[in-house]
Amino acid sequence: MVSSLSSSLGTERKLVTEVPGPKSRALHERRQAVVSAGLSNGFPVYIERAEGAILEDVDGNHLLDLGSGIAVVSIGHAVPEVIEAVSAQVANFTHTCFMVTPYANYVEVCEELARLTPGDHAKTTALFNSGAEAVENAVKVARLATGRPAVIVFDHAYHGRTNLTMALTAKNMPYKDRFGPFAPEIYRVPMSYPFHDGLSGAEAAARAIGEIESQVGAHNVAALLIEPIQGEGGFVVPAEGFLPALSAWTKKNGVVFIADEIQSGFCRTGDWFAVNHEGVIPDIVTTAKGLAGGMPLAGVTGRAELMNAVHEGGLGGTYGGNPVAAAAALATIKVMRDRDLAGRARELGAAMLAHLNSLAQDVAIIGEVRGRGAMIAFELVEPGTKKPNAAAAKSIVSYCNSQGVIALACGTYGNVIRLLPPLVISDEQLADGLSVLAAAVRAAS
Numbered sequence: 001m002v003s004s005l006s007s008s009l010g011t012e013r014k015l016v017t018e019v020p021g022p023k024s025r026a027l028h029e030r031r032q033a034v035v036s037a038g039l040s041n042g043f044p045v046y047i048e049r050a051e052g053a054i055l056e057d058v059d060g061n062h063l064l065d066l067g068s069g070i071a072v073v074s075i076g077h078a079v080p081e082v083i084e085a086v087s088a089q090v091a092n093f094t095h096t097c098f099m100v101t102p103y104a105n106y107v108e109v110c111e112e113l114a115r116l117t118p119g120d121h122a123k124t125t126a127l128f129n130s131g132a133e134a135v136e137n138a139v140k141v142a143r144l145a146t147g148r149p150a151v152i153v154f155d156h157a158y159h160g161r162t163n164l165t166m167a168l169t170a171k172n173m174p175y176k177d178r179f180g181p182f183a184p185e186i187y188r189v190p191m192s193y194p195f196h197d198g199l200s201g202a203e204a205a206a207r208a209i210g211e212i213e214s215q216v217g218a219h220n221v222a223a224l225l226i227e228p229i230q231g232e233g234g235f236v237v238p239a240e241g242f243l244p245a246l247s248a249w250t251k252k253n254g255v256v257f258i259a260d261e262i263q264s265g266f267c268r269t270g271d272w273f274a275v276n277h278e279g280v281i282p283d284i285v286t287t288a289k290g291l292a293g294g295m296p297l298a299g300v301t302g303r304a305e306l307m308n309a310v311h312e313g314g315l316g317g318t319y320g321g322n323p324v325a326a327a328a329a330l331a332t333i334k335v336m337r338d339r340d341l342a343g344r345a346r347e348l349g350a351a352m353l354a355h356l357n358s359l360a361q362d363v364a365i366i367g368e369v370r371g372r373g374a375m376i377a378f379e380l381v382e383p384g385t386k387k388p389n390a391a392a393a394k395s396i397v398s399y400c401n402s403q404g405v406i407a408l409a410c411g412t413y414g415n416v417i418r419l420l421p422p423l424v425i426s427d428e429q430l431a432d433g434l435s436v437l438a439a440a441v442r443a444a445s
């Protein structure tokens with residue numbers, strides 16, 4: 001066990017077999033017999049160790065990670081501070097259930113979340129295990145606190161895979177198809193998507209608000225739930241002014257503004273939260289993914305008067321705010337603060353944008369490059385149109401994989417490539433990944 005801590009993986013991408021290699025292929029055979037076929041197969045290389053931005057598979061290949069396990073290990077793999085904090089907590093105790101007998105690090109995580117989330121109002125937090133669970137609980141709180149039923153969500157939204165969050169999520173395949181019936185009182189309105197709608201933020205907000213007022217009625221709305229930059233839906237960055245206009249409308253109408261920062265939060269976009277870029281102060285913020293350096297932890301942080309409106313026992317869960325995950329979160333937040341990973345995200349973003357914008361000049365299949373900080377994507381189109389080109393995205397991801405680079409697609413139409421490197425990736429590693437990506441794009445063109 002300890003040997004994995006003492007020997008370094010190095011910093012370079014290096015393939016010693018074809019990928020997936022023979023050991024991965026053997027594991028994959030075993031998988032077919034016992035793992036549900038309902039789980040997707042991104043890139044079936046089986047991982048044994050990881051460090052920084054490098055994954056080592058069972059065949060000894062060293063892969064460059066541009067996905068961070070979907071924006072989770074933003075601080076990188078195997079960070080010594082996290083290993084130490086988690087190991088110490090495991091040795092002390094792993095579980096009591098916070099609702100039965102509490103412990104300090106749960107409270108400390110809530111103190112950090114109160115400090116870090118936008119706004120200086122009094123805030124309280126409840127901790128959970130997954131992003132979907134956090135979103136569900138944010139909706140529970142908003143409905144109880146307002147006494148209203150309706151929840152507003154947006155085109156291209158992704159909020160999870162549980163029954164309520166499937167209803168909140170936009171995309172049918174693979175998330176919702178034949179899994180209904182879905183929860184009621186969810187209303188979907190158009191997102192600001194400048195590449196396709198050409199609207200200013202104010203115009204797009206007026207369109208969405210018009211639909212809400214005419215089709216739902218503001219007084220029926222408990223919450224407006226939005227990802228400040230959409231994740232799975234395609235890294236859609238709303239036009240400037242869209243989020244502030246929605247926020248102002250919610251304030252005026254007694255609607256709870258819930259920012260789902262599960263993918264965009266925790267330094268990913270170059271600030272602690274994506275809403276900070278436009279000075280928006282949500283009533284409730286949901287967090288997960290980047291929060292705990294790879295351990296499962298999620299938070300619902302909101303105005304104390306909303307969060308505390310819930311009767312005692314109304315929120316919770318056996319494992320929510322598990323002490324090991326809480327220890328990981330405290331170490332993760334400290335690393336983010338001490339190493340200014342928000343600043344690093346801005347540097348990485350500038351490098352990725354420069355590289356991709358120049359690539360987009362040379363090829364006809366990149367319709368738009370967009371994103372903020374180290375949450376950058378490009379949308380692939382049929383040349384000369386804005387029609388989605390999912391085939392290109394597929395071929396780019398598989399080319400990258402064949403070269404030992406982990407890249408992820410996303411988007412309602414599967415035609416967006418997203419880059420979510422660990423924020424500790426070095427300049428050299430990023431340049432290496434981007435050069436493979438460029439070759440993949442050219443090959444798909």
Ligand SMILES: *Cc1c(COP(=O)(O)O)cnc(C)c1O
Pocket residue numbers: 129130131132133135158159160161227231232260261262263264288289
């Ligand atoms: C990943 C994600 C979720 C769901 O989180 P899980 O931990 O997978 O349940 C919810 N919202 C957003 C924005 C996400 O990116």
